[in-house]
Amino acid sequence: MHKIEVKNLTKIFGGNPKEGLKRLQAGEEKTKILKETGMTIGVDNASFYVKQGEFFVIMGLSGSGKSTLIRLINRLIEPTSGEVLIDGENITTMNKKELIAIRRKKLSMVFQNFALFPNRTVQENVEYGLEIQGHPKDDRAKKAIKAIHDVGLKGYEASYPNQLSGGMQQRVGLARALANDSDILLMDEAFSALDPLIRKEMQDELLRLQNKLGKTIIFITHDLDEALKLGDRIAIMKNGSIVQLGTAEEILENPANDYVSNFVEDVDRSKVLVAGQIMKQPDLITTWKDGPRVAVRKMEEAGLSSIFVVDKDKQLKGILTIDAAINAYKENKWVEDVLEHDFHSTTFDTPLNDLIGIAAESRFPIAVTENNRLLGIIVRVSILSGLILGKEQKEAIL
Amino acid sequence: MNYFFFPLEDWTNQFVDNWLLPVLGDFFNSFSGVLSIFINAVTNLFTFIPAEVIAIILALLAWRFAGKGMAIFTIIGALYLGSVDLWTGAMQTLSIVIVATFFSIVVGIPLGILTAKNRTLDHIVRPILDFMQTLPSFVYLIPAILLFGLGEVPAVISTFVFATPPAVRMTSLAIKQVPADIVEAAKAFGSTSWQLLVKVQLPNAIPTIMAGINQTIMLALSMAVIASMIGSPGLGSIVLSGISSVNVGLGLTGGLGIVVLAIILDRITQGLGKKA
Numbered sequence: 001m002h003k004i005e006v007k008n009l010t011k012i013f014g015g016n017p018k019e020g021l022k023r024l025q026a027g028e029e030k031t032k033i034l035k036e037t038g039m040t041i042g043v044d045n046a047s048f049y050v051k052q053g054e055f056f057v058i059m060g061l062s063g064s065g066k067s068t069l070i071r072l073i074n075r076l077i078e079p080t081s082g083e084v085l086i087d088g089e090n091i092t093t094m095n096k097k098e099l100i101a102i103r104r105k106k107l108s109m110v111f112q113n114f115a116l117f118p119n120r121t122v123q124e125n126v127e128y129g130l131e132i133q134g135h136p137k138d139d140r141a142k143k144a145i146k147a148i149h150d151v152g153l154k155g156y157e158a159s160y161p162n163q164l165s166g167g168m169q170q171r172v173g174l175a176r177a178l179a180n181d182s183d184i185l186l187m188d189e190a191f192s193a194l195d196p197l198i199r200k201e202m203q204d205e206l207l208r209l210q211n212k213l214g215k216t217i218i219f220i221t222h223d224l225d226e227a228l229k230l231g232d233r234i235a236i237m238k239n240g241s242i243v244q245l246g247t248a249e250e251i252l253e254n255p256a257n258d259y260v261s262n263f264v265e266d267v268d269r270s271k272v273l274v275a276g277q278i279m280k281q282p283d284l285i286t287t288w289k290d291g292p293r294v295a296v297r298k299m300e301e302a303g304l305s306s307i308f309v310v311d312k313d314k315q316l317k318g319i320l321t322i323d324a325a326i327n328a329y330k331e332n333k334w335v336e337d338v339l340e341h342d343f344h345s346t347t348f349d350t351p352l353n354d355l356i357g358i359a360a361e362s363r364f365p366i367a368v369t370e371n372n373r374l375l376g377i378i379v380r381v382s383i384l385s386g387l388i389l390g391k392e393q394k395e396a397i398l
Numbered sequence: 399m400n401y402f403f404f405p406l407e408d409w410t411n412q413f414v415d416n417w418l419l420p421v422l423g424d425f426f427n428s429f430s431g432v433l434s435i436f437i438n439a440v441t442n443l444f445t446f447i448p449a450e451v452i453a454i455i456l457a458l459l460a461w462r463f464a465g466k467g468m469a470i471f472t473i474i475g476a477l478y479l480g481s482v483d484l485w486t487g488a489m490q491t492l493s494i495v496i497v498a499t500f501f502s503i504v505v506g507i508p509l510g511i512l513t514a515k516n517r518t519l520d521h522i523v524r525p526i527l528d529f530m531q532t533l534p535s536f537v538y539l540i541p542a543i544l545l546f547g548l549g550e551v552p553a554v555i556s557t558f559v560f561a562t563p564p565a566v567r568m569t570s571l572a573i574k575q576v577p578a579d580i581v582e583a584a585k586a587f588g589s590t591s592w593q594l595l596v597k598v599q600l601p602n603a604i605p606t607i608m609a610g611i612n613q614t615i616m617l618a619l620s621m622a623v624i625a626s627m628i629g630s631p632g633l634g635s636i637v638l639s640g641i642s643s644v645n646v647g648l649g650l651t652g653g654l655g656i657v658v659l660a661i662i663l664d665r666i667t668q669g670l671g672k673k674a
Contacts, residue, residue, distance in 0.1 A: 115577075118580075119601045132589050132590070
């Protein structure tokens with residue numbers, strides 16, 4: 001038995017869904033049904049299963065029915081036909097009481113626009129699920145505070161949602177879902193409203209939490225890169241139907257149809273990525289104001305063994321290793337006196353392929369420069385991930 | 399256009415004379431009696447408490463909810479009401495407003511919640527509210543006298559009729575305006591309908607509901623004045639006697655009293671809505 005099983009799930013919006021269903025099953029085109037009856041097919045005969053602890057991503061563009069599909073799973077939208085089994089129990093035939101019980105115990109949801117209760121503090125928001133179940137106050141406070149710490153919002157318990165940034169608000173949304181201790185997380189475009197840097201951070205955070213907590217996650221997104229990064233398996237939706245379902249590799253290597261390959265093309269471009277697209281903002285020290293002591297502290301903070309040094313005009317002066325910096329500090333030398341120069345530098349337009357060899361033999365990050373001005377640095381990991389997923393880093397530096 | 403004659407007038411009169419009064423007359427009488435006790439209790443309370451105490455309480459409320467300026471205005475207004483010998487009248491009007499508003503809220507807010515949740519009920523209630531708001535008040539002042547006699551009771555009843563619609567409408571609007579996504583979130587976590595209402599919808603609807611209550615109070619005040627025509631005591635009756643004796647000074651004196659009372663009530667309840 002799988003954690004979640006979806007069988008022939010269909011949702012038709014409009015006046016007479018039974019007739020729509022009949023037409024749909026008779027094989028009529030969706031556009032024809034819409035034209036003649038005014039009914040929209042939200043989800044068309046979707047079937048899939050999700051394993052215990054699996055990270056299942058449903059990807060599609062807007063209007064593809066993915067948000068409808070996720071709401072059919074916890075029955076925020078009533079299905080027209082088909083079944084949703086959660087731990088073998090059919091949610092589509094449950095009465096109101098059973099439905100409320102299963103939503104409380106097994107299904108938690110995170111929303112695109114956070115959907116936090118504006119009149120409640122962070123902690124009260126996170127406690128909501130437990131509160132309506134009638135948990136005693138100190139018990140739910142304890143669980144809520146733990147969830148808040150888990151998502152890295154320690155210290156914000158008493159804040160109100162409108163005092164937080166978007167990324168922090170979604171952390172609250174996540175904590176609210178986690179506090180419930182349900183084994184299934186439904187995430188509806190949970191990170192789509194966040195800017196790229198914060199989104200990446202949240203993705204990493206979610207993967208970390210998933211590793212730790214082993215939840216079963218259904219994650220909706222319109223972003224293929226996000227899908228590839230997060231999903232154990234990915235379902236791609238178009239016009240209410242699932243057009244392909246498989247692991248990231250399967251989908252990349254073997255797109256089921258033009259629709260999917262159109263998406264995947266975007267990813268293939270990563271093979272022609274250039275240095276400028278995968279470089280990242282370096283941790284820097286500047287000769288005219290930072291001494292060796294600052295350099296050591298910066299490296300320690302960032303967990304680096306070396307750091308690039310620039311002057312006032314961002315002209316690259318050299319690279320400082322942590323050992324050299326400590327020596328300079330002890331012997332009271334200037335940073336300039338202990339710099340090393342045997343790092344590689346490259347230009348913004350150098351293709352990624354040309355950098356692989358250099359990266360392998362160099363013990364320092366590669367500097368991306370223009371007229372000896374430091375634009376960014378490339379570490380080995382960026383090259384590797386750049387080869388797999390291109391666009392994300394691109395977004396991250398924009 | 400008179401292709402046929404529609405004897406609405408006769409029918410209505412026959413209905414009232416032959417059925418409403420003989421059959422339900424006693425019921426209305428006893429209802430009237432109960433309501434009258436309630437109104438008198440409130441009026442007695444307000445006239446029993448020394449004017450100075452009430453003025454200070456009002457000023458404190460004004461200070462708390464509408465600021466220092468409004469507190470000063472309240473004191474000046476109270477001094478004015480006292481100096482033109484209208485304090486008792488103002489308290490009588492205030493009592494009618496408070497009792498009518500109380501009933502309007504008790505009926506209006508639950509009804510507003512129900513209409514927000516039930517579309518059929520909404521379709522039924524809406525034309526009734528239109529009717530209550532647009533029908534000239536004199537039209538129901540007449541049957542109010544027949545059923546409830548003269549005095550405060552028909553005043554409260556007709557004030558209730560006139561002042562309830564905004565409470566219903568604004569409550570309904572307030573509930574509908576609660577963002578759909580937080581309602582969805584509440585449902586997704588397994589809220590019962592009651593929990594959804596009490597924990598999510600009502601707390602987020604309060605500012606708009608308070609605006610509705612403010613409107614209810616204002617309408618109640620304007621109606622309490624008109625109701626002086628059916629023998630309701632208070633500031634309205636001062637104005638009425640000013641009109642009937644062509645005494646411009648008396649009319650203005652009473653009219654200003656009403657304005658003072660209106661401003662104080664309005665600012666306090668508005669502030670209450672903003673603070674909530």
